[in-house]
Amino acid sequence: MRVWLIRLMALIRKEMLAILKDPSSRALLFAPALMQALLFGYGATYDLTNAPFAVLDQSRSAPSREILARIEGTGVLRRIATLESSDQIAAQIDSGAALMVITFPPDFAARLAAGTEAPMQVILDGRNSATAGAAGGQIAAIVARYNADLGHAPPVEVVRRAWFNPNYESRWNLMPAMIASLSMLQTLMLAALSVAREREQGTFDQLLVTPLSPLQILIGKALPSIFIGLVQSTIIFLIILFWFRIPIAGSVGLLYLGLLTFTTASVGIGLSISAVSLSMQQAMLYTFMLIMPLMLLSGLLTPVGNMPEVLQWATYANPLRFGIDTVRRVYLEGASFTDIAPNFLPLLAVAAVTLPLAAWLFRHRLS
Amino acid sequence: MSAGGFSRRRLVALVRKETRQMLRDRSNLVVGLLLPLVLVLLFGYGLSFDVRNGRIAVVMEDSSAATSSIVAGLAGSDYLDPIWTNSMVEAEGMIRVGRADAILRVPPDFTRDVVSGGAQLQLILNGVDSNTAQSIESYATGAIQMALAHIADRQGSAAPSGVTVVQRVWFNEANTSTWFLVPGLIVLVMTLIGAFLTSLLIAREWERGTLEALFVTPMRPLELVLAKLAPYLVIGAIDLVMCLIAARYLFGVPMRGSLWIITLSSMLYLLVSLALGLVISGVTRNQFAASQMALLASFMPAMMLSGFVFDLRNVPPVIQMVSQILPATHFMGLIKTLFMAGDYWPQILRANAILALYAVLLIYLSWRMLAKRLD
Amino acid sequence: MTGLTVRAEALQKRFHDRDLGTVTAVDGLTLEIRSGELTALVGPDGAGKTTLIRMIAGLLRPDAGALQVLGIDVIRDPQAVQDRISYMPQKFGLYEDLSVQENLVLYADLHAVPLAERQQRFARMLQMTDLAAFTARPAGKLSGGMKQKLGLACTLVRSPDLLLLDEPSVGVDPLSRRELWKIIQQLVDEDHLSVIISTAYLDEAARCAQVFVMNEGRLLDQGPPATLRQKASGLTFTATPPAGQPARQLQARLIDAPDLIIDAVPQGDNVHFIQQPGADLADLLGGAAVQPRPEELEDAFMILLRGESEGQPISTPPTQPAPAMPARRGDGPVIVVRDLVRKFGDFTAVASTSFDVARGEVFGLLGPNGAGKTTTFRMLCGLLPATSGQLEVAGLNLRHARAQARARIGYVAQKFSLYGNLTVRENLQFFGGAYGLAGRDLRDRIAAMTRQFDLEPAAKSGLLPAGYKQRLAMATGLLHGPEILFLDEPTSGIDPLARRAFWRTITALAQTGVTIIITTHFMEEAEYCDRIAIQDAGEMLAIGTPREVREKAGPEGAKDMNSAFIAIVEAARARRAGQVAA
Incomplete structure (x- = not known):
């Protein structure tokens, strides 16, 4: 047993050194994760922060001015132009200068005073339906409040309360997902290259003639990649917690347990790719081919629930789906172990298939 | 050359x-x-950003004909997939384990409040995915308003008043x-x-x-x-x-x-x-x-x-x-x-x-x- | 054609490396190369041969000095030179996914060879290189020798004003080497082609009109081989050991006495050696009979290089035997191979092969490229399953053997597969750990190995010169004191000096009872082996002591092992061709 451990430790140490000393894999380790976390943290948002709009106010009345003032008062909508005629609307929207044009008809104030329906028009740039939807929702909410203040309250009021993310900040949704997805991007690649690189450089044969058993090789190859994956996750986690100040609701221990399981499954996939590939180029190609669907079908950008049924089933083989879900639920919702226990099953299943497969392939994929 | x-x-x-x-x-x-x-x-x-079958747990703490007809609007929506329940605890559990994205709670005194005015429905959303939450919110409120308008129509009460927003999405009519x-x-x-x-x-x-x-x-x-x-x-x-x-x-x-x-x-x-x-x-x-x-x-x-x-x-x-x-x-x-x-x-x-x-x-x-x- | 093709004056080229600092590859080189001749550049690793050739080709810009190629200042106008010369880099420059014909057509198009001229030129090249039957085959599927010939053919799609060949024969078997030289010789004789070739083989340099001996970026000597050879005049001898004593032992004794002996190599049952001028060898030689022999270019080369590394012993024999080494010998075979067969699809890489290897034996596997020796070797090490047949190493089949069995062998892979980013010490620590060594044991063994192989523990192994990479590979293979050591082409790309040192270590190991299985392309190295086996097309053609094998080859074999090898392989190929025809 002691000798068994000596052998394993020697391999783990070598793997760590090989990763840390190889300029090309070292470059992959921390800088890209850090950079992307910051860049995407600011850049990847669905929230309106400074959405430009134009106004065509043909009513020029107190109510229209009041509504406009309320719109501008949100701080996230910015008036960039005041139009004189409806001919000018197209140019504003077509050029993308304004996300929306708000129009008040000449009889707006009169109708409102008469107690009839007083329509105002909102024209939205639908080239990004998500932004358009958000802006439309904002206006609707402002108008509803205005109506209520005027005493036009509906008979039934819907009181809305959002759990976990009270202000609907999309960053809260995206950033924790990056703890899983950004680190997966690179751990998968590291694991996929680990055996392929040795094959290409001829050192793998040298490894196979040593007394190291397939299990030792598997552990020795998997642990460093898992470790580095967790370090990357930690970097992103800390950025989210302290830089973007998104409060964590759940237990850090459970978060890491989820990440560990998720990373192990990813590394299993990576090592399987690596064991199948004969060259680094092949390994990179396979990884790339795999990463795209894994990312797209993970719920990172759009929810899994919006996919067609068939694709939803396909996502059960995708560790990233459950990785992201676990991180989001623990981080934002404070989920307990029993809440997210079902997530562990697919992750463990992927690991249980890919890791033994990789170990078997080490020795049997030779010629 | x-x-x-x-x-x-x-x-x-x-x-x-x-x-x-x-x-x-x-x-x-x-x-x-x-x-x-x-x-x-x-x-x-x-x-796709388009929410389909948004899972909304509907907690009926007050069941009368009026509430039923209001809430029935939810079932008619293509975008919502209501799950009926009587217990708020159960509904909250559904959100926790991810089986529901939102809860619509009909409080015990709802029917009485509708008559006396100031009736409230409680909509609780899982805000983690803000896009989905906002979509469900607008689908749910839309369905409820529609149901109320229907009821008002039948009762022949006053025409709607106040500011209405006519929304037109250019370039992407299908939204x-x-x-x-x-x-x-x-x-x-x-x-x-x-x-x-x-x-x-x-x-x-x-x-x-x-x-x-x-x-x-x-x-x-x-x-x-x-x-x-x-x-x-x-x-x-x-x-x-x-x-x-x-x-x-x-x-x-x-x-x-x-x-x-x-x-x-x-x-x-x-x-x-x-x-x-x-x-x-x-x-x-x-x-x-x-x-x-x-x-x-x-x-x-x-x-x-x-x-x-x-x-x-x-x-x-x-x-x-x-x-x-x-x-x-x-x-x-x-x-x-x-x-x-x-x-x-x-x-x-x-x-x-x-x-x-x-x-x-x-x-x-x-x-x-x-x-x-x-x- | 007369005149100069290359004129270099005080040429200097430095490289900057993050780890090594500034390295001077070519240091104040002044030389003149005549046109219409075959010119050789020889020298050990790092002599600056490749750098010089690349500067001539306009691929590198010298830091100082002047360089004229074909009368053109190549520093100012490299393209003008590149329009007129041809160059074959070390890796042949072939597109492996293009066919033989497509490679030729590409280079013909690039050199604007007219279509009419092309047909005739291609026909000649294909006939010369024997590639006519393979025009549709992708270059990547050719054997090493064929690739090399195709690389040469691509440079010769038109008649260049100067042909540059950078180590064209590294890793190529003797048969292919001979064919390559036939082509080059023919072109020089018939077309008066100017050729500059860098090589590690001195028998190749001996065929050239002019030889430049380089070391550490400087020119050591130059002249026609006949003139250079005279440096060794009167110093070269053949020693015949007393009956019963292996030549290897005498060779080891001689080479361990650098004050008296410049160089010694086994040759048949004798030892060829060069003595230091005026040395008294009576004691050293013991009872061996000594006769003078004619000097060769290699002798002169060794003298020149030994003059450079004055005082350092040529090799460092093991200071202590590896631990727990059972110094047994001759108590039955340690390797038993019976009817071993390996097929890849319908291609038979190894056909029914049988042999034994005794404990403490040095056993050489020889064969042309693609003969099946690497496949045999990999099966022996347990890296490849056999299709059928019986195979035992130390009484076990390594493929199914548990870790303990694999702990008893050592393995030195082709190209010395080491972790290039790790230091010497880190490599040793890893392999030591993989063999279960730890703590004090490991430290002691690493210290012993770095001492024995003269390695710097902190050096980054990927940056070591080839000779030192090989030493490190040996050290990792021997760290755990294996009973059997497998070495796959351990001397490929290594200069003669380093090869001497390597074989000194091997002979010392064999004396302590380690069994050694080795493959090599250098036929003269077969003389170090106790027994050798020659394989071609998967078949075992000859097996026995070097002497027996040479005798089997008939009159040709009497000359040297190279000739014996070629004779045996060609005879077998003729027989096979006859069988097919019949």
């Missing part, structure tokens, strides 16, 4: 060589043709995210070909030592650059046709701009992206580093920072500046306009001028980078 040394014959020979190599390396064809096809299908079907995601896909596919395929091209020749032999021939570097671009322009063109057909016939995205402008602009962007790949390849001289750099410097930003899903009007100024540096951003804006809005000439001219500038600059750089020197 002319004074500049450029020879069409050598160019043809090199183009033939590159084409053969491309066709024989199956991995090129996999990434060049199969991956775009997979992406088209995945993007088209897999990515479906597919319409704006699929054109963006063309950008991603073109970027992918450049980033992943061409970034390996020169690096591979460095690694295998073939460039060394090629240098000691009358070949001129520009001939090699052009020869390397040519076959991948054809692959890109095939992908473009594939994307256009899928966009039009599979996903029903409108194509309001002229087809030839869409095609020409796409080919111009393809050229930029291929040339960028060559430059990366020439800088790194190593296939692994080249593909990494391509992924990190070209593909990921094109996906995240070009306005593909995330509207650039929402991001901080610094990020906007970064995004303006990316050729992908300019093409992304253009292609969405071309597809959904039509030929808007100021943008067509501006974006194409920027892309042309990039193309010239990057081809010049890759040409310089292939100066026949090893040190």
Whole structure:
């Protein structure tokens, strides 16, 4: 047993050194994760922060001015132009200068005073339906409040309360997902290259003639990649917690347990790719081919629930789906172990298939 | 041979060589043709912001005819999938384990309050995914308002008053995210070909030592650059046709701009992206580093920072500046306009001028980078 | 044609490396190379041969000095030179996914060879290189020798004003080497081609009109081989050991006495050696009979290089035997191979092969490229399953053997597969750990190995010169004191000096009872082996002591092992061709 451990430790140490000393894999380790976390943290948002709009106010009345003032008062909508005629609307929207044009008809104030329906028009740039939807929702909410203040309250009021993310900040949704997805991007690649690189450089044969058993090789190859994956996750986690100040609701221990399981499954996939590939180029190609669907079908950008049924089933083989879900639920919702226990099953299943497969392939994929 | 040394014959020979190599390396064809096809299908079907069957737990703590008719509106919605329950605790549990996205609670005194005025319904949403939450919120409130209006109608009470918002979404009448995601896909596919395929091209020749032999021939570097671009322009063109057909016939995205402008602009962007790949390849001289750099410097930003899903009007100024540096951003804006809005000439001219500038600059750089020197 | 093709004056080229600092590859080189001749550049690793050739080809810009190629200043106008010369880099510069014909056409197009001229030129090249039957085959599927010939053919699609060949014969078997030289010789004789060739083989340099001996970026000597050879005049002898004493032992004794002996190699049952001028060898030689022999270019080369590394012993024999080494010998075979067969699809790489290897034996596996020796070797090490047949190493089949069995063998892979980013010490620590060594044991063994092989523990192994990489590979293979050591082409790409040192270690190991299985392309190295086996096309053609094998080869074999090898392989090929024809 002691000798068994000596052998394993020697391999783990070598793997760590090989990763840390190889300029090309070292470059992959921390800088890209850090950079992307910051860049995407600011850049990847669905929230309106400074959405430009134009106004065509043909009513020029107190109510229209009041509504406009309320719109501008949100701080996230910015008036960039005041139009004189409806001919000018197209140019504003077509050029993308304004996300929306708000129009008040000449009889707006009169109708409102008469107690009839007083329509105002909102024209939205639908080239990004998500932004358009958000802006439309904002206006609707402002108008509803205005109506209520005027005493036009509906008979039934819907009181809305959002759990976990009270202000609907999309960053809260995206950033924790990056703890899983950004680190997966690179751990998968590291694991996929680990055996392929040795094959290409001829050192793998040298490894196979040593007394190291397939299990030792598997552990020795998997642990460093898992470790580095967790370090990357930690970097992103800390950025989210302290830089973007998104409060964590759940237990850090459970978060890491989820990440560990998720990373192990990813590394299993990576090592399987690596064991199948004969060259680094092949390994990179396979990884790339795999990463795209894994990312797209993970719920990172759009929810899994919006996919067609068939694709939803396909996502059960995708560790990233459950990785992201676990991180989001623990981080934002404070989920307990029993809440997210079902997530562990697919992750463990992927690991249980890919890791033994990789170990078997080490020795049997030779010629 | 002319004074500049450029020879069409050598160019043809090199183009033939590159084409053969491309066709024989199956991995090129996999990434060049199969991956775009997979992406088209995945993007088209897999990515959607449009909530369908939003799971809403409805807690009936007061069941009367009135509440039933109000809540029945939810079941009629295509977008909501109500789960009926009587216990708030159970509903909260559903949110915790992820079986429901929202709770609509009908409080015990609801029926009485409707009569006396000031009735409240409680809507609790899982706000983690703000998009979904907002969608469900508006679908749920919409359904409830509709049901109330119905009731009011039947009772013959007063016509609605107050300000109403008439919303019109231009360019995307169907209000479906597919319409704006699929054109963006063309950008991603073109970027992918450049980033992943061409970034390996020169690096591979460095690694295998073939460039060394090629240098000691009358070949001129520009001939090699052009020869390397040519076959991948054809692959890109095939992908473009594939994307256009899928966009039009599979996903029903409108194509309001002229087809030839869409095609020409796409080919111009393809050229930029291929040339960028060559430059990366020439800088790194190593296939692994080249593909990494391509992924990190070209593909990921094109996906995240070009306005593909995330509207650039929402991001901080610094990020906007970064995004303006990316050729992908300019093409992304253009292609969405071309597809959904039509030929808007100021943008067509501006974006194409920027892309042309990039193309010239990057081809010049890759040409310089292939100066026949090893040190 | 007369005049100069290359004129270099005070040429200097430095490289900057992050880890090594500034390295001067070519240091104040002044030389003149005549046209219409075959010119050789020889020298050990790092002599600057490749750098010089690349500067001539206009691929590297010298830091100082002047360089004229074909009368053109190559520093100012490299393209003008590149339009007129041809160059074959070390990796041949072939596109592996293009066919033989497509490679030729590409280079013909690049050199603007007219179509009419092309047909005739291609026909001649294909006939010369024997590739006519393979025009449709992708270059990547050719054997090493064929690739090399195709690389040469591609440079010769038109008649260049100067042909540069950078180590064209590294890793190529003797038969292919001979064919290559036939082509080059023919072109020089018939077309008066100017050729500059860098090589590690001195028998190749001996065929050239002019030889430049380089070391550490400087020129040591130059002249026609006949003139250079005279340096060794009167110093070269053959010693015949007393009956019963292996030549290897005498060779080891001689080479361990650097004050008296410049060089010694086993040759048949004798030892060829060069003595230091005026040395008294009576004691050293013991009872061996000594006769003078004619000097060769290699002798002169060894004298020149030994003059450079004055005082350092040529090799460092093991200071202590590896631990727990059972110094047994001759108590039955340690390797038993019976009817071993390996097929890849319908291609038979190894056909029914049987042999034994006794404990403490040095056993050499020889064969042309693609003969099946690497496949045999990999099966022996347990890296490849056999299709059928019986195979035992130390009484076990390594493929199914448990870790303990694999702990008893050592393995030195082709190209010395080490972790290039790790230091010497880190490599040793890893392999030591993999063999279960730890703590004090490991430290002691690493210290012993770095001492024995003269390795710097902190050096980054990827940056070591080839000779030192090989030493490190040996050290990792021997760290755990294996009973059997497998070495796959351990001397490929290694200069003669390093090869001497390597064999000194091997002979010392064999004396302590380690069994050694080795493959090599250098036929003269077969003389160090107790027994050798020659394989071709998967078949075992000859097996026995070097002497027996040479005798089997008939009159040709009497000359040297190279000739014996060629004779045996060619005879077998003729027989096979006859069988097919019949």
